[in-house]
Each structure stands twice: as structure tokens, then as C-alpha cells.
Amino acid sequence: MIRVAIIGATGYTGAELVRILSRHPKVELVALTSRSYAGRPYYEVYPHLYKYIKLECEQLNINELVASADIIFTALPHGHSMDIAAEVVKQGKKLVDLGADFRLNSTEQYQEWYNVEHTQAELLSQAVYGLPELYRNNIAESTLVANPGCYPTTAILGLAPLIKNNLIDTNTIIIDSKSGASGAGRSVSLKTHFAEVNENFKAYGVATHRHTPEIEQELSNLAGNDVTISFTPHLVPMTRGMLSTIYGQLQEKIDSEQLNQLYQEHYADEYFVRVLPPGMLPQTKALASSNFCDIAVTSDPRTGRVIVLSAIDNLVKGASGQAVQNMNVIFGLDENTGLDVVGIYP
């Protein structure tokens, strides 16, 4: 059994890790840390796990915790995983960081967008961007996996076939994204107060969201040149789910059927990417609680643009499910071990 410790286990991505791993046939949960709930049974914090999880929340003791586990998941605000990573590397264990500390290759970029100094710059070169569909082999050999952001997951998976095939003018990419409120986490805030979110729709972080450089970094890698994008996130009055609508100018004439065929082939071996057949469009409900990314692609001959729709459950493929997928890759398991579930519909 793989011994797993989760640091920051009482946020939503932490809880989702616990939910998934509690059913994972190769995993034993050994520690769940929480600053707010230390000393209390985990099921009091998350009642859906009553009778499933006997562990108590505990204070973080980095040294001991890393020693007790084979792999550590950090589900913390940015800035808090750097020192933990150092300890993990020192003890020769594995880390999947669900935060942002190791996603950007450049410490300058990190400091510019996150307003925090990166204290473990030398570890960045060891970190692998944890999108298995792109970096599976590197992940398998890595110690330190930077689990992607939720928005970037939809954007990169949605655009990769177009960019790799040089079909899209990378100067024209616009990513209009919509997310359920669980993406903002469990910390209380007026922005996620029920009566403020319910029956409401709005944009936020217009032209300033921190996932922008992460998307640009990975699209640039795919393109082989610098890619600058427009990215606008929106808040949807629902709990789970994320959908990105992506626009770009096509470099050549290609119709929807050909694009669908191209995507089908590109992702033919990917268990967790479902390129939908013509006539079907992604919807968040069709993958709620699952690790799928559902994609549809449309060519619009009137404008010469392509429109890609790319949807995930923000807490699963956008966070904890992808983290477990990365763990499976690291330990040589089937990638869908513990993740082979369909969405809850309706």
C-alpha cells in the first residue's frame, strides 16, 4: 500500500483527495493535517465521510509527516508548499502540490503574478508540470509534481491538438472560462456567500487572473514560440464544474468534421479525455465528480474561427482527481486506478 499524507486536508481539494483516496485500492491514508480543525475527527468536518474515515485532523509536523508517508499531497494556498517541498526532496519522498508554487518555470513570473518571493528556486528545475496527457513520462520519474490549475487544464487540453498541428494563429487566442463556486475554496468570503452567488453571474479578475501566465507558459511550450492570450474567468451559480469556450483564428480551411477527427486521433489513447462525437457538446453535469475532460470543437466558416468547448469537474480533473492520476503515474499504476467512475447525472 502507498502511504499518503495530505497537508491542508480540510479545504475542498483536500476533502476531494480524501474522498477519492478513501476508495483507492492501493492507498492507505496516514495523516490529514489542518490548522483549523486539529484534534477533531475528520468526519465532523466532512460528514459525507462518516464511517469511512476514522482519522483525526492533526497539526502539521513536517519532519514526522514526511517520514510517515510515501507521497505527500499539499492542498495549500500559494506560498506554503515551498518549504514542505524541500523537506520531501530531502527525505526522498514524492510530492504532488495542488497549489501554484511550482507551476511557473520562472521565479520572476511567479513573483510578478503572485506577489510572493519564491524561496526554493533551485527546486523549480526538478518540478514537472503535472498534466499527464502532456508530460506523462517526466511525471513518472519526478519527485515533485506541480498539479495544474483548473482553468489551465481546460485550456491546454482544449488547445493542444490545434497548436501541435499548427492550425491556429496563436496571436488570436481568447479563453472565456466559467467555473462553479467550489473553485474558490472553503474559506468563507462575501464572494462565495450563498445569497451573493446564487442566481447571479459575473466575471472577475478581468485581464489579471493568475492562471494567465500558467496557460501561456504551456501553450508557448506546445507552440515553440511565445503565446499571449486573453483569459476571462466567470463565476457560475453552481458548486462544481468548469467550462472554457476558446476562440482562435484558423490558419487554414478545415471543417468541424475534420477537426473532430483530428481531436479523436490526438486523444485516442487518453482515458480521461473524451472528444465528443459530432452533435454532442460538453456540459458540466455530464462529468460531475468524474476525472474526465470533455471536449467538442467547431469550425465556423463564416468567421474562419475555431471554437473549442472544454469542460471538467474543477475539483477532480481540475485538482484532486488529476493529483491522484499523477500519483498513479508516479507509482506505475493504471492511470485510472481509483478514478474509474462516471459522473453523477442528474
Next chain:
Amino acid sequence: MIRVAIIGATGYTGAELVRILSRHPKVELVALTSRSYAGRPYYEVYPHLYKYIKLECEQLNINELVASADIIFTALPHGHSMDIAAEVVKQGKKLVDLGADFRLNSTEQYQEWYNVEHTQAELLSQAVYGLPELYRNNIAESTLVANPGCYPTTAILGLAPLIKNNLIDTNTIIIDSKSGASGAGRSVSLKTHFAEVNENFKAYGVATHRHTPEIEQELSNLAGNDVTISFTPHLVPMTRGMLSTIYGQLQEKIDSEQLNQLYQEHYADEYFVRVLPPGMLPQTKALASSNFCDIAVTSDPRTGRVIVLSAIDNLVKGASGQAVQNMNVIFGLDENTGLDVVGIYP
């Protein structure tokens, strides 16, 4: 492998059967019937199952279908399962009926509340009320299982310990129930039109709902005398989940702690009934998509009343999960085979 056919597979309870059984390790789905969608791939009707279910919807041919399966689930409006049951019995197969045709022992009651004649009265005596927590042994030996209604499941499980221990005045029972909209099924109707249900709360079927005689029948069985209840269902602006708030006059002084102890003991061996520890109350989100029934019980010394809260996912323990639990009992499997999942939270 148990060969399973589902008649009426494209309603919500049918789809939930497919979802659960698609992951059941001992089951092979052999047929999914649908009048509306015959000839179309099932995943077109339920996109969450894309890549999981290859079957097409088919027209019902009773004879052939029963022959092809070991067990048949009927997920049909009332009145439509009677003739199917006759064929199942004839061919010596098993039936779990998710509708109402075999729940009431009395054809008079059935005809009074459902306004339909019962054409298979002689089969009623063979039918077992499919609440495993009450009738496990009978179910194991039965051919014909009448899967309980969703409201009755909450009410009966919530009241059984009180009635069996003669703690409640059975003339004073009031059951105030609240259900998500998926309980009304997938047939379109103004009553389940999004803009009518969203941000709305209302009662319906006041003093006339068809689950009333079903609850009374089972409570009377438990009590050993005729029990008449008040039952009021309400529609909650959410998709899944059901919670009943049950009131009754206590026959003797007993405090909340003692009642909790009594319930804990009563359900100690039941996997799917979670009597919550003092301080926790049921909430539908804590069991969404799971087969649990969560119960809390409170004694109110000011009024001498007991208040029981009993919650389920109406599509799982209230329908398809319970149906699979019944199937597991019939075939001698562990009751939680294919059902051992926790809720999706948040």
C-alpha cells in the same frame, strides 16, 4: 455474472440503475429498453455514460427480454409492471419493480389511491416489500420485490426503532418531507420546469399523496395495529436529496442521548443506515449519490415530543441504490457490492 435487463432505462431511476450497475463487479447489463429513444445509443440520452455504455436503447419485447436476463428491473410509471411481473414469474426469473404496483398488499388500497385496477392480484401475495433493513430474509427468497417509495424509505427507517420499542404514540405521527426535483422524474412538465422550481419552495399533494398508504401499511406492520399518519411532501429547489422531519408524542420520558443510543443499537449491523452521533444532523449533501440513510433523533422535553430527521438520496437509497441492494440480497452478494461509495461533497 448476473445478467440484468432494465425496462424503462431512460428515466432518472433507470439511468441511476445503469450508472450503478455499470460499475457493479458481478453484473452484465444485457438490455436497456426505452419507448422514446429506441434505436439510439444510450450515451446520447445520458452523456455522462459516454465511453461506459455501448448498448443501444431498444423496444420492449417482454418475452425475449425476460429470457435474456437473470433479473429484471422495471422503472416505469405505476400500472405498467403488472404484466411484466407475470412473465418474469412464468419464466422463473427475478424482478425488482421500482414502481408502485406491488407495494400495497391490498388491491383495494391500490385501486383507491392509484385509480387503476390491479390485474395481477394473485401475484401480490408473492411480492415482498423491498426494504432490506426490515425484510432481508424474505427478499432473499423472493421472486418479486416491490422496491419502496422514496418518502416511505425515510419515514419507515426513521420510525422503526421508536415503534418497535413502543416509544411513540402512533396516533400522533406527522411526517413533513422535502424532496429534490429529480424525484418527479425526467418527463417534462411545468412542475419541473427550471424557472418554476428554481428559487421556489412549495408543498404539494397535501393530505393526498400516494405514499401515505404505503407508509401506513409498513408502520402498521411494525406497530401491530393500524397507524394513520399525516404526510406532507414539499419540493426543494435542488436536484437530489430528500429529508423527512418526523414528529410524534413520546409514550415515556426519554432523553436525546438515550434515544441516540437506542437508534445506534437498532441499526448497529446496518451498513446503509448511519445514525449520526450527537451534535450532527443529517443533510442531503452529505449523502448525495450514496446509498446511505442518515438519521438523527431528538427528544424535546418542553413538548414531550420526539423529532426524527431522516435523509437519503432519493435516486439511490430512495430508488435505484436500494434496488441494487435488493438484487445483492437476492443473489447472496454482500449488500454493499457496487454500492460502497461515499457522497459527493460539496
Next chain:
Amino acid sequence: MIRVAIIGATGYTGAELVRILSRHPKVELVALTSRSYAGRPYYEVYPHLYKYIKLECEQLNINELVASADIIFTALPHGHSMDIAAEVVKQGKKLVDLGADFRLNSTEQYQEWYNVEHTQAELLSQAVYGLPELYRNNIAESTLVANPGCYPTTAILGLAPLIKNNLIDTNTIIIDSKSGASGAGRSVSLKTHFAEVNENFKAYGVATHRHTPEIEQELSNLAGNDVTISFTPHLVPMTRGMLSTIYGQLQEKIDSEQLNQLYQEHYADEYFVRVLPPGMLPQTKALASSNFCDIAVTSDPRTGRVIVLSAIDNLVKGASGQAVQNMNVIFGLDENTGLDVVGIYP
């Protein structure tokens, strides 16, 4: 023009007062106080009022504020209106308190249920319970109006015709209430965090909610004897709206039609109570944003019980609309001045 000051203007009931009063033809808003937002334009806190409200939020200076206004509304947590009331009385102005400080006649009851000492006990005798349908004449002459709680408003209006006509056994009253999340106010809390409330339903405060003694006080007044009730509030995943389902044993045989007739007559002169015609049931959406209380009454011959459904918008008839109605009574205006709006549907 009536000069109005609102203390605690940035909670939801404060904002609802501002919304209603901004359109009231006889009112001039002179001051809006807020501890959290002092110095900021009110429209920054509540963007729906952009271009309608030019006032800034200000710190509370009791003396000056009372001097500047003819009537003061306090929309504060319990315990905070007592000293303000003293100043209002001293300066000979009027107060409508939307909190709980003057609702209970008995300081012992207040201290028992609210765990706070009442520092202005002598003012209690001057306070009038601000339910115009019961105490219109007293309100007209009063200085100090205790605006009712939201749950009590539904319960008292729903039960008054039965109790006044001695039709219900007052020992058997059960009030099962359901409220939208705005009733919990705008203060952030895990209990009102979007992802926790959405797609969730639960009870809270079982047998312990503070509106219990308020309901009992008013029902006892109506009955002329002590009335003890069971009251269970529930949280509905919606923003606005409240519905109470009320049960009791009838003292005599009387059918639904007769009860409806009785209610129609009882409330014939009340603008804001709509007794629905037979065949219609209250639903919260039908009165969202309006000051109506919609009521339906059913006799159940099977059990000898009556079931009353009583619905309001918790922020309007359950708080700020009723407060304005009280102001209208105090100043001799038509009761529906500024309140003559229909619900927003859908």
C-alpha cells in the same frame, strides 16, 4: 417628508429597507450607518442601488442621528438596540427595531433564550409587537415597535383564525418551517457558504430556535392560555422565501371549504394577507420581493388535523417590508404606501 435613518444599513434587512424606502413617496433617507463600510458610498456595498442612493455609509453617532430623523430603523444583532431605543424615546422620536430586543414581554424569557441581559426592561412595557394585522391600533400610537421575526410572522398569521375561533387544540401545534439563506444575513459563515448550502437541505436549531418563545407568546395571547409548540426551522437552497407547514388537531369537524371561507373572512380587510382560493397552494416564488403573506388551509378528515401553509418573503413581510408597513401605520399613511408591488415571477 418623513426623515428616516437606518442603523445597520449594510446587512440584508438594512439593504432591503433602503431598496423599499428609496422608492417610498413620503420618505427621505437621511442616514445609513455601518461599522464595516463607514466612509464608502452605499452603492459600492450594494450595486443594485447604483444611481439611486448617493448617501455614504457613516459611523453611528446615536445622539446626532436620532436628532436628524423622525423615525429610526435598527437592523442589528440582538442586544444592540436597547440603548438606541432609550435615546429615541428620550428625544421623542419613533423606533422600529428589526432585531429581537423588544419582542418578548418577559426579560426572563429574553435572557433565557438570548443569553444576554436586558438593560432596558422598563422600555419593554412601551414596546408594541409590530404585526399590524394583530396590533394595528397599538402600533399607531406607539413609540417603539418590535418588528416580528420572520418565522413568527408566518406562524402567527397562519394560526390566528384557528385560534381565535377556538378550532384547534393548542397542545398539538407543530410548525415545520423552511427558509431561504438570506435569513441568515450577510455575515460570512460556513453555514451560508455557497458550496455548503447549494444542492443541500437540512434542519437546524431543532427544539432550540429562538423564535419559539416569540411564537408561543403571541399564540398564547391569541388563545388566552399558555401555548407550547414544536418548531423546527430548515435551510432551503434558495436566497429568498419562507414557508411554514403547520399542523394541529381540530376541535370539531370542519372541511377545507369551510376553513377557507373562515380564513377569507378573517383576512378580508388585510391588504397583505392573501388567502388563496381552493386549489391554489402558496409558493415562495409567487411573492418574492413583495410584502404578501400567502395562506392556504386544508382539513384532513383521515386524521382530524388541519394543515396550514403560510409563505412570505423573509426579507420583506418577514423583516423590512413589515417594518415599512409599521412605519406607514405610525405616520397614518396607507399601509401599502411604497409596498404596493407584486412578486417577481419567475
Next chain:
Amino acid sequence: MIRVAIIGATGYTGAELVRILSRHPKVELVALTSRSYAGRPYYEVYPHLYKYIKLECEQLNINELVASADIIFTALPHGHSMDIAAEVVKQGKKLVDLGADFRLNSTEQYQEWYNVEHTQAELLSQAVYGLPELYRNNIAESTLVANPGCYPTTAILGLAPLIKNNLIDTNTIIIDSKSGASGAGRSVSLKTHFAEVNENFKAYGVATHRHTPEIEQELSNLAGNDVTISFTPHLVPMTRGMLSTIYGQLQEKIDSEQLNQLYQEHYADEYFVRVLPPGMLPQTKALASSNFCDIAVTSDPRTGRVIVLSAIDNLVKGASGQAVQNMNVIFGLDENTGLDVVGIYP
């Protein structure tokens, strides 16, 4: 008093007309037609209007109905208003058509996008596109007003200042729009079934939605050249509200502050367009039930693009409120007569 008849009064836009006009000080409602509910009191169909509307639904008799009214609103599916328009013109009355029959100047375009022949082509030249902010003077003199679609209202108001000032490259315009479910009307459909919409987000009509040519026609008029756009509508799990996120390449360097200033000036005299101050972004809740269009504009120096956010209540400024605004213009009333209400928040 202006005598008003509404044809198709029991759809959501019809009901919203009734709600608004029931409070309009210069209007008398004389007839409400409905095929489905003829003969039934209107309040049975829309319970929020109980005690406000005494009219019964009636069958449409075009001749008589037009004779009885000064102005007729048609709230019908496309294709059904053409013959009514002919009768209105014949009798010299006024028509505001909330459907699509007179929005497109070109019958070819109409037939291409709506798959219906236009039988009153000669009336098209008399029809005015009913966006008062653009065509106020024409509307005042017109007999036949084509009330804009909801999506076009957000798009045109959002883009007009940029296009008129030649600031945007009209070849680069992308309009990504999101709407609540009430926009799909009250006709029942699986697409608007509660359990399908709730907790779900999806696009529809990708590159094929019928509002595309309407937007292009009006943007082309503003630009003085042919404008082709990308337009993608999405369905948000909420009842009311619509927000469009609009992208385009700026023709010159201009920062957000300058753009805001430009918009403020452009709309300085428009009561119903609120250009939000810097730091505020539109949200649908801030204008629910009001006739406002809230707009914010951002310049992104990284990409040289402008991002415009434009929000309305789809049933009010997107349909019935705008129709009443048009009526006010026609009859020389203040434009905000009967429409001077703020949003319902929260």
C-alpha cells in the same frame, strides 16, 4: 389611459409585460390572450398576480382585439406576428413585437436563419428596431416596433461606443454570452427541465444562433460597413439574468480609464444604461427585475484587446421592460414611467 392588449400573455415575456404594466400609471390592460389557458383567470396561471389582475385569458380574435386597444404587444414565437402586424397597421394602432419577425431588414436573412417565409415583406420597411438608445426618434414616430432580442441588446449597447468612435477592429469581435433559463420561455422541454439545468453549465447554438444576424445588422449600421462576429450563447443555472463578455482588437492605445470616460459620456443621458465606475463589474443580481443595462469596459495592454462586460435582466431590458420603454417613447411619456425600479438584491 393607454389601452393595452397582450397577445401571448402566458409566456414569460407576456407575464413580465403584465407585471410591469399592472403598475404602470398610464396603462389599462384590456386583453390578455392565450391559446393554452383561454377562459381561465390569469392569476391561476401566474399566482404572483393574484389580487392584482382580474382579467381572464381569452382566445385571440385579431379584429376585435386590435379595435379594443391603442397598442398591442405580441409575445409570440417567430412567424406568428406578421399577420397581426398587418391588422394593426390597417386599423392605425401601434404594435411592439417581442418576437423576431420584424428585426431583420432583409427577408432573405430572415428566411435563411428562421426557415420561415416572411409574408409581410412590405411592412418591414415601416418597422423600427426598438432599441431606444439608438433609434429613439424613429420609434417615437413608428407604428411597428421590433423589440430587440436579449443577446443583441447586451451586445449592441456594449459595443456602440467603441464602434461609433472607430476604436475597435470590427473583424475581431467575439461575443461570449451567458443567459439564465427563463430566456428559453415557459414551454416545457428537456432543455429547461430543472434537473437538467440545475448545477449544469453548457453552450448551445455554437456558431448557429439566430441572434447572430441581428447583432451583425446593427453593428454594421453603427460601423458603416459589414461586420461579421463570433457569437456563442451559454445556459446558466439561474432563472433571470444575462451577461455578455465581448472581445475585440483595439485600433489604438487607450487605457481602461479613458475607455470608461468615453462610455460615461456616450451614455450620460441614458437612464437605463449604467456605465459602472472603475472597480465595479456588472453582475446579473444587481439588476434582476430592473430595466438597466450595466456595462464595464477594460483595456488589456498585454494583448491590445478591449473586454466589455454588458449585463441585463433578460426578461426586462432584454424583452418586456424594453418593450414598455418603447411604448413610453411612442406615447411621449417619460421613458422610465412604470420602469423606475431597482433590482432585487440579494
